[in-house]
Amino acid sequence: MNFFQILSDIEKVDPEVYERLDSRRQVFKHMSGVGQKLTAAALPLFVGAVFNKAYAQTNAGLAVQDVLNFALKLEYLEMYFYQQRTALTGISATNMTALQTIATDEANHVTFLKSAIGAISGAVVFADPTVAAYDFSGGKGTGTGPFADWRTNPATYLALAQSFEDTGVRAYKGAAPLASVMANKTVLTAALNIHSVEARHASHIRSMRRAGVNSSTPSQGVPVAPYGAQPKSWISGTDNGGAAPTYTAPIYGAGNNTGTAVYGNGTGSGVGTATGVGVTFPAEDNVTQGGVPLSTSTSANFANFPTASFSEAFDEGLDVGTVSAIARTFVVTGNTMFG
Template sequence: MNFFQILSEIEKTDPEVFERFDSRRRVFKHMTGFGKKMTAAALPLAMGSIFNKAYGQTTSAPSIPDVLNFALKLEYLEAYFYNIGLQGDGTIGNNTTSAAQTSLRGKMSAQNVAALLKIRTDENNHVNFLTDALKKAGATPITAPMVSQFDFTGGKGNGNGPFADVFSNPATFLAVAQSLEDTGVRAYKGGAPYLASNDDILTAALNIHSVEARHAARLRAMRRAGAMSTAPATVAAGTDPTTSPKSWISGQDGGGASPAQTAAIYGAGNAPAYTPAGITFPAEDNVTQGGVNLQSTLASLNFPASAFSEAFDEPLPVPTVLTIASTFTVTGSTFFA
């Protein structure tokens, strides 16, 4: 076996092979130890590890199917959440109603229940849409996850996490709902650049993205007005954004609905190495757009400081979103791994 000849063969079909290695110094570390330490028997294994690092999914930009499946995972998370809380056994297409669901609904105004059912419908339809889109693209959609993979209390499977009363207390339910929708908005924004090569798929993703934002705004209104409000839009935001948020994100919203668990949703993302040049993932209180600090440049407008962060939502990269979403999976689940 001649390692360098293999690389040379790869180079014929992938001229960037050396660049791929070059951009990943860990690989070179592997290679320097090669002659000294590796026995012939260990060689195939070591090479497998090198190529995984160069070509593995964790270090290369996601493909269109990767991004669509990533989005599909988030849509499953959202759809199951509304299904379990409001109607159905969690899975897509099940519409039975349990006593617990009737009880939760009874603690909210009819207007709010109707709004939540609309959101539930959208999220279930997003699951179906993305599943179909992946199939039409010739890719394989992920298998529907088991409901038991999720623990929406944030307890990682013990059902008694920080959101222990998520399906019996409307305030907790709305807090988690807002967190999921705000995460979704940032996630689609972060995924969009990887869909840009396909106009129709990009447009479809943008058309989901804005619907998630519409949901988030409604949920935020419901939170500031209270679950029993019959007209949440008519209630002004209070001074504490964690309990009485505006419909848009102001600064980092004090860490969101439950700061100990939700602060990362409004924080900065860790840009993966494959991120296209110039795209960054600042926290939601960012006021610099396109390299221009708008707050200082437009200081003469005398607008409130918060307006400059509110006017722009921020993206999050895929790995950061997966970490956030894994708050709601059970220990050992690889769904958001």
């Protein structure tokens, strides 16, 4: 990947993409031109099945830098979390090495996003909130929240790590179909290239929890239902609410953006807030994809498959409002980066 080419490409805008995406009629027209096999009779059904609200996140005015700044906020949260791994005790050297690897990745993602946003004409890069902005105990600055022993207890630490990684995967996935992101293929591809790395992190953190924090063979753990404490490397149903259901259940639940979400840098200076009303996402236990039910009515091959496998095979997206609410738990009182 040529970094300078990326910076150059980011400034380019495909002038026709908004027109192609902004009305059902034009999508209809466009698709019929693309697919010789799309018959006129089939199209209305196809449009109805695929274009629900979750897909049609065409927020006018939501610029690509707003989306990237939101991603940057999440990467800062992860970066400062992994930076503070050093006081953990009772964790294997193998697992500490993995945390160091992930810490490096998150710092690299911060570096990339800052550069990418900075290359967009007129964009304001979200300022480094510094480590002081976070309280990973969930205590809003008291340090005595529900995860108070996060600095030293690897079980608590990895529970938080899984929660952050799974949230990140859902957040990037939810952002990819945004019109401004799809219109900029360089940004879209970069977002996908971070998204899959976050998914790899999530998988590995889950493996570490499954095998035990002090294991030197994290790949060899056996999952235990309902997967809250010893999860699979993928999300099974809603994982019974995740690592700490009282606090983490929204990470695996449905997303329904009903209010104003803080996409931008939070200062209101050109890249501030945008409204995402009406954007909905199903929970992680969803078993209907694109209008196609994942059941034997779709394929006889599914007959003897475990029920959970159908939800496991697909991850889900999440809206910025829900992601913000999850992240807000871990910033100090008075900091408004997540609203």
